[in-house]
Amino acid sequence: MNLFKSKLVKSLGIYTISNVINSAIPFLLLPLLTQNLATDDYGVLTNYNSLISIIIPFVSFNLMSSLQVIYIKNRPGFASYISSGLLTILALTLFFSALFYFNASNLAKLTGVPEELVIFTTFYATYQNIVEILLSIWRMEEKAWGYGVFRIVRTIVELSIATVLIISFNLSFEGSIYALAYSYGIGAIVAIFFMYRQGLLVWDFQWKHVKHLVTYGAPLIPHVLGSTLIMYTDKLVITKYEGLSSNGIYSVGFMVGQAIGLLQNSFNQAWVPYVFKGLKSGNEVVKQKIVKWTYIYFIAIILVTVVFYLCTPIIFSFLGKAYQDGIALVLWISLGFAFNGMYKMVSVYFFYTEKTNYIAIISIFTAVVNVFFVFWMVPKYGYTGAAIATMTAFFIQFLLTWAWSLRIVSMPWGNWKIWKN
Structure with missing residues (x-):
């Protein structure tokens, strides 16, 4: 063949x-940022993205990876596994949000990110996790077109919001951070809707699923x-x-x-x-x-x-x-x-x-x-x-x-x- x-x-x-196509879109934002942000401001933006990347695995225990194995090996209770994982993510989000709240001052000094933005970092990370969970499911189901359209639309929303906030409202790095948060927040709501429509959200919390999530994801x-x-x-x-x-x-x-x-x-x-x-x-x-x-x-x-x-x-x-x-x-x-x-x-x-x-x-x-x-x-x-x-x-x-x-x-x-x- x-x-x-x-x-x-x-x-x-x-x-x-x-x-x-989706990955090319952020490069369209790069000239906007470099022309409107001082080098110091771009450094703060980079540090904030670093902070989100660090907290993401703690909040999710890498549910998007473990559910791929559950799916491909045809293990029973796939919907229950996802639902139990999402409830676990919610609990971890609240825990780490409190942790960030009481350490916001130290984190702000370390990264240069304002305290009011540091406090909500965990929620931003959770939005991203929920979006990636849906996309992981669609990848295993080989829903390539749905996967691609979802990613591209979310990124276009981020680009549009960032452009408006930076140019029209004269925001600095905050404009890019808000755009990231809003676009992923909207994406998370849409992702939950799709998972509900697919019958993947059920009231069936099982500790055995949490145990596997921790064993695989920790x-x-x-x-x-x-x-x-x-x-x-x-x-x-x-x-x-x-x-x-x-x-x-x-x-x-x-x-x-x-x-x-x-x-x-x-x-x-x-x-x-x-x-x-x-x-x-x-x-x-x-x-x-x-x-x-x-x-x-x-x-x-x-x-x-x-x-x-x-x-x-x-x-x-x-x-x-x-x-x-x-x-x-x-x-x-x-x-x-x-x-x-x-x-x-x-x-x-x-x-x-x-x-x-x-x-x-x-x-x-x-x-x-x-x-x-x-x-x-x-x-x-x-x-x-x-x-x-x-x-x-x-x-x-x-x-x-x-x-x-x-x-x-x-x-x-x-x-x-x-x-x-």
Whole structure:
């Protein structure tokens, strides 16, 4: 069968195109932010996004990941599992909201984010969790078009609100934060409506579901935190040693380089259901196809990264002059996200086998290495050192995960006959 006419390629095409369109929308917001925000303000905005990313796994216990396993393995009580998980999220939201309320002053000093915005961080994180839960369900149900339209519409709403608040009401970073909160808040309400219509919200709270959620999701908290530390430690350290202005310049360069991250994440969102179903079948031919696709992906993502970097000067020509120094960072950041995409291709085996504790160990180790490199390189080389440290951390994470995955699931990595099919 011709590889490029396969059902897999068509399925991946729908998911990837819809996600690329959605991921491209924030870049339309970037010139608006860089032209209207001082570098200090953009640094605060970046730190606030870091804060949300840190709290997300604590609030949700990564329900969006565990329900994928429940769905694909046809375990009974899927609706009860989702409902029990959502009630757990509500309880955790209230708990962490109180925690943030009493520590708002300290968090404001650390990040530069106003206290009144820090207090509501947990609610913003919960909105995002609810949206991602619905999208995870639709991915497993292969509702590609619904998935794509939902993501794109929500992002357009965010872009529209941010544009109005920043330009018409002269708000600074607050405009972007409010836009994020309002768009995800509306998205969460719509997501709950769709889940209710699908019969996925029932009055059937079961502790066994909460136990599985904690068993599966708790190890993913250090995993997500490890990834978050890799993503955001550099920005916090730059803020400490170089100031918010340098953090703003670095964050813009980081966001441009993150285009590779958005692209590989789009592919991964389509890749996970395919691999889960392939592993469940136990078919050796399907395993060979999975390995073949993985190798092709490794080559393709590096080539795309190189081509993207060559286009970097064109992208920065649309940004403010104050951010032009960020061009030098894009290659390192782009390569880092390429390695991160390669990591996701092999980490899927840990999620399917529910060996999330192993991947947590790798993530923690990698995060510690990243923190060491960032604190060592930023004082010496500034934000360029931070970009190199981040790339190195992602590369180490990929290699360790691939090596350990060999012990988790037997795959024909060394079978070169896969290229004959």
